[in-house]
Amino acid sequence: MISARQSITTDLAERGYCLLRGRDLLLGPDHPATLSELAGAWNDLPADPYLAEPHRYRFRRHARYRYEGGKLTRQPDGPYFQSKKDNKLFGGTERTFAPVTPEAGGNPFLLELLQFNIDQLPASATGWDVNIHLVRIVGSRDAVGEPVPEGVHRDGFAYVSMHLMKRENVVGGETEVCGEDGTHLLKGVLEHPLDSLYLDDRALLHYTSPISPADTEPARRDMLLVSYDQN
Template identity: 45%
Template sequence: MQPVIDRGRAAALAVDADIVGEVRRKGYLTVPGGAFRTADWAPALAGLRAAYGDLVPDAYLADGGAYRLRRHVRYRYRAAREALLPERPGPYLQSAEVNPFAGGVPRHFAPVPPEVRDNPFLHALLLRSVRVFAHGSAPCDWEVDVHLVRIRAQADEIGLPSPEGVHRDGFDFISLHLMDRRRVLGGRSIICAADGTPIENPLLAEPMDSLYADDHRILHGTEPVRLDPAAGAPEGHRDMLLTSYRRTD
């Protein structure tokens, strides 16, 4: 797999929000989807959103549920080359301390297809986030994990976006981006201080509505989603792009 070189794409994806300042000041920021200037990225963004129709069941749900589907890809960001390098598929591991629901077990998720791994909008979003989270720090390499996750709600089963409850992911920073939300009710985000004190309960409702957070300072979770009976359909879903960032030197 060839490296994906940052040739200005991170700067090209503009966002009308002070992510650096607000994450530094209070540990997190919710950003409305309209703040992302995605017009030049429309085909790539549409391709990324379409990929959620090809996810596979998550085999690691301890409650035996069938409500979560996902795929995963990991990159390395090399500061010296300003490059994202996709890695070969490998296990994803969280400690039982940060994820009592599924932590402590190496989880092997289905990889994303090449067209997602090489999606230019995804690259631009990740490169921009690395620059945001690295701002003001000495250059360093980063490990970047990306999960495409669909939470499905049906008449006989609610969807649990955060079955482990309010939690940390065990990284340095995270960003969560709504890709699609159809025929579901609920699903408000839960933002708490590190000691568990509730801070905010925003609803990510429109495409690219996002949450950026310092994973050391902020706990996060999401309320269950249930099928909207007024939709007249057998199921609904909430599609999220979940990304996490860890310094590696």
């Protein structure tokens, strides 16, 4: 069973965000093995087809789940939609990404983490629609990798969570949380595995700066991005 040393629920209610370091996420004895298996899924991500050549710095897969009656169930693969208001670059159209593989989508650690996250949110009488994205951003000497090419934004859901899986040879990748008036509420780096940020997406905006390599090898930043919406 996953638990945490701090109250995500309280932080979300009082501040609209919670920064949880991976060391403060308490795991069970079987979790390291299933987490390692899940992390391997980031080595099999196709390029994001909505970034035009030569901007092949983002790789991703997508899956949808439904949480209802205490049960989390994967839904048929389908498009992902954000409004033009929420995503100035890619909003207003349905985007279809390569699906998360059955092995990764059914990974025990992933499912427990999603359940844990939902338990931190306010109770919902109608359940939750959950989208997950496995995203790798690559930075090279020739081109920086942009985690958020659309700039400071909100995703257009009730809540979102962002979980670092791996950060390798990276300079940059600083995450910011801002109020509607542009006030900076948080600025920091998700640096170690499972460093996580939870946000009330209706109230706050967020952004992550580009990444570049620290030396001659490529920079890689692997993230599990999750959105939660009420029907």
